[in-house]
Amino acid sequence: MKHLKFKAIFATTALAAGLSVSAPAQAEGIMCEPGETYVMNVMVSGHPYWVPVYQGFKQAAAAFGCETVFSGTPDYDITKQIASFEQDLIKTPAGVLLHPMQSDPFIEPINRAITNGTEIVTFAADSPKSNRTAYITSDNLAEAKFAAEEIVSQVGDSAEYAVLENPGQSNHDLRVTALIAYMEENYPNMKLVGRQATNQDSNAAYRATASIIQANPNVAAMWIPEAGSAEGAVAAKMEASSDLLIMHADVTPTTLEHIRAGNIHMALNPNQGVQGFMGFMAVHLANRSDVFDPFNDWKTSGFNPVQIPFMDNGFAVITQDNADSFDLNVYMEGRDPA
Secondary structure (H helix, E strand, O other): OHHHHHHHHHHHHHHHHOOOOOHHHHHHHOOOOOOOEEEEEEOOOOOOOHHHHHHHHHHHHHHOOOEEEEEEOOOOOHHHHHHHHHHHHHOOOOEEEEOOOOOHHHHHHHHHHHHOOOEEEEEOOOOOOOOOOEEEEOOHHHHHHHHHHHHHHHHOOOOEEEEEEOOOOHHHHHHHHHHHHHHHHHOOOOEEEEEEEOOOOHHHHHHHHHHHHHHOOOEEEEEEOOHHHHHHHHHHHHHOOOOOEEEEEOOOHHHHHHHHHOOOOEEEEEOHHHHHHHHHHHHHHHHOHHHOOOOOOHHHHOOOOOOEEEEEOOEEEEOOOOHHHHOHHHHHOOOOOO
């Protein structure tokens, strides 16, 4: 019944809009042509975070008969990622779902790609001053607020806390700065006693956390904007036999095991599959923007009518109770990783 009702509403709306193209013709127009390819480009390409994102990306692409390629650099190096992006563009893909390591260095490459006919959508980290048509991510402000409230609920509102950070990556920066600002505004008796850049390096995080614990034996909690540094932080915590409460964003198989064991309190994990699925939809619709006619000035101003400044893919809270649902090996059973 619901399906029939939807079809009736669609038909009525189409007639009211005076569409000159039939619904079946529109449907064909959004399908990919043979060989039409979309790329997902990332930094640190071996990181497990990208695996469910790319699976979602591929699932959406398959629904439209499109081909996909996973690309990027294995290194944490902005120059190398830009070089990999430039290499992708040589093959003239229809679009690229891009995780830019840093925002400003990607402005010119993104704008040039779009000028040359390849649509660009960013995800998880952004280049907001570029001409990218959409940005898909979890709400980093909401993550920071949730983390702050959870920390206070566990250690009280007059405790010492610390943060590790990864300066220069937009989503990680926001997760840290927003949590500190939220604490200052809502819990002024919470004292920030440590703030160190570890740049997703577990060894650097181990050293930083050990130093923070030694200098501040009463430190009660630590917030980390990504999982790589959390791996090092939990190792330092355990070595020091500390009661430090650790919360972090994202998840890796290693941090998942520590959550199961109770060594990490919880993780806030973006809905990665949704991120990849909606990322593909955004970049594919940007490449097929002629399938609809929005009520704005896109024809006279000349911009792509698919403009999504921010799409929230949501986040999940990973605890001991639901950790099994985030086992990457189980998720990938029977799936093609390529």
